[in-house]
Amino acid sequence: EIVLTQSPATLSLSPGERATLSCRASQSVSNYLAWYQQKPGQAPRLLIFAAFNRATGIPARFSGSGSGTDFTLTISSLEPEDFAVYYCQQHSNWPPAFGQGTKVEIK
Amino acid sequence: EVQLVESGGGLVQPGGSLRLSCVVSGFTFSDYWMHWVRQVPGKGLVWVSRIDGDGRTTSYADSVKGRFTISRDNAKNTLYLQVNSLRVDDTAVYYCARGTVGRPDYWGQGTLVTVSP
Numbered sequence: 001e002i003v004l005t006q007s008p009a010t011l012s013l014s015p016g017e018r019a020t021l022s023c024r025a026s027q028s029v030s031n032y033l034a035w036y037q038q039k040p041g042q043a044p045r046l047l048i049f050a051a052f053n054r055a056t057g058i059p060a061r062f063s064g065s066g067s068g069t070d071f072t073l074t075i076s077s078l079e080p081e082d083f084a085v086y087y088c089q090q091h092s093n094w095p096p097a098f099g100q101g102t103k104v105e106i107k
Numbered sequence: 108e109v110q111l112v113e114s115g116g117g118l119v120q121p122g123g124s125l126r127l128s129c130v131v132s133g134f135t136f137s138d139y140w141m142h143w144v145r146q147v148p149g150k151g152l153v154w155v156s157r158i159d160g161d162g163r164t165t166s167y168a169d170s171v172k173g174r175f176t177i178s179r180d181n182a183k184n185t186l187y188l189q190v191n192s193l194r195v196d197d198t199a200v201y202y203c204a205r206g207t208v209g210r211p212d213y214w215g216q217g218t219l220v221t222v223s224p
Binding site: 055 | 211
């Protein structure tokens with residue numbers, strides 16, 4: 001079973017700053033890696049699929065990169081609505097699995 | 108507009124059962140895999156089960172295998188999760204989601220299942 005480890009657990013930044021979130025897989029997942037955003041009391045929202053493809057309606061400030069075991073979600077300039085928890089998810093191997101999440105909070 | 112609306116959650120005693128439902132609209136239901144994912148409040152996301160578009164192929168997490176059953180009625184645009192032999196650690200918000208074989212894309216707002224004596 002593949003384990004995804006996200007870092008850091010919490011990222012404290014100010015609006016306008018750049019956010020860099022990491023997701024590391026215990027074995028290669030090729031590019032079968034997605035990123036989700038979740039705000040309090042809301043369902044997750046798909047941001048990125050296949051490692052670097054933005055989902056429908058996702059702003060260009062969100063970008064994904066990586067392949068194999070190391071992946072990054074970058075938010076180029078944080079907007080107030082971007083403060084949330086972000087999860088990575090692999091669907092290369094059975095069972096699909098999520099990382100434990102990175103909380104992006106206002107500094 | 109893609110919409111998914113879950114229902115059927117509630118308070119149940121250990122060993123009890125519930126049937127969760129998810130009514131969808133805004134897309135051709137039978138064209139998509141559907142998933143159930145759960146989340147203990149304040150904790151992370153855990154994938155529970157999935158079913159293919161015609162209902163013939165299903166998969167379960169080991170923690171729920173033999174206790175939970177996923178199904179769908181394409182004529183009613185409805186996904187189900189029958190949850191039996193509930194345990195305290197099944198307490199969570201249960202989300203239904205549309206997706207590919209392994210990746211959810213659109214999610215419902217969830218229904219809370221609380222298992223408590």
